[in-house]
């Protein structure tokens with residue numbers, strides 16, 4: 518199956534320029550393809566994964582990906598899909614954000630020298646130094662305001678009370694110029710994006726045709742919505758970030774693991790970069806026993822591995838196992854460190870372990886010593902998986918990896934104690 522048919526079968530095509538022509542181009546030779554990412558925050562989030570994975574699909578199929586960091590466009594803000602004018606970021610914020618997202622764009626794709634090597638570009642490199650007059654003569658002159666006003670994103674804002682500033686209105690020209698620049702400098706022929714990018718992408722295609730007489734292509738994927746119509750990738754705690762300091766690899770894994778059965782088949786098709794027949798086999802297996810969450814597990818493992826590395830993904834799997842009833846004594850040190858990030862934890866010196874009820878109160882697992890004793894009698898506490906009794910001495914409990922005791926009340930409340938001395 519060719520790449521375009523593969524994308525189509527996964528539900529990844531919303532709009533595209535002539536599909537057959539594009540297919541034949543991709544078939545003939547290796548092309549350059551780009552997706553742009555604006556530095557609106559100091560991390561990308563799961564929504565951006567679609568673009569990164571899109572580039573990865575093209576790279577795996579033998580094409581050259583160009584992830585673009587919007588050092589210039591981030592100074593303006595894309596009005597596409599936004600009902601209100603954005604606040605401008607300060608230069609300091611931008612600098613910080615661009616540096617952070619560049620580090621993230623350097624993952625997931627292969628940057629090793631080779632025929633399909635990925636190249637990270639930043640549109641500030643060709644935009645920041647261009648004068649207003651040159652820009653208006655070289656770019657603005659080729660695109661009519663009539664065309665710009667006909668684009669969905671602009672039309673929506675023109676029809677609304679808030680309107681659109683001249684600054685945001687110009688955004689499309691910057692993105693069009695990026696495409697032209699990448700076409701000229703690197704032979705990039707295809708730009709991809711979410712469906713809200715169609716207007717910006719086609720503006721670039723027009724600009725390339727008018728100024729270079731060249732033929733370029735565009736492709737968008739449908740933006741993901743949750744079944745309740747809300748934005749994909751937002752949880753009650755906010756966005757699911759790719760930065761492990763903002764969303765831990767464990768939380769990232771849990772996000773996919775908790776996907777509903779209605780949504781997971783769609784997610785697996787759209788996010789997995791495994792071959793389609795393998796993905797379909799996983800789906801078939803999943804549908805036989807949805808309660809086993811085979812599809813969720815498979816996608817969680819793949820994506821956590823891609824974004825955070827195989828070791829962090831394995832540790833997150835193990836940590837989940839421990840927190841959902843698995844044997845903590847078998848857990849690796851990395852898994853317990855992952856657990857430590859997710860549950861309350863504290864440090865205690867070994868000479869303070871002998872009064873078990875007191876330790877339980879100090880860790881917050883028991884409300885009072887009376888509560889601790891009563892719950893101990895009802896076998897309600899465990900240490901490293903073994904039930905505690907009122908006369909247990911925690912000093913005797915074997916410490917995991919020389920220092921950890923995983924205390925637990927009932928099924929859900931945990932506390933990780935790091936014992937010193």
Ligand SMILES: N[C@@H](Cc1ccc(O)cc1)C(=O)O
Pocket residue numbers: 552553554555585587590595640691692693695696714717
């Ligand atoms: N406009 C894109 C980002 C982008 C920036 C520059 C480009 O050349 C391409 C894409 C977005 O908001 O998601």
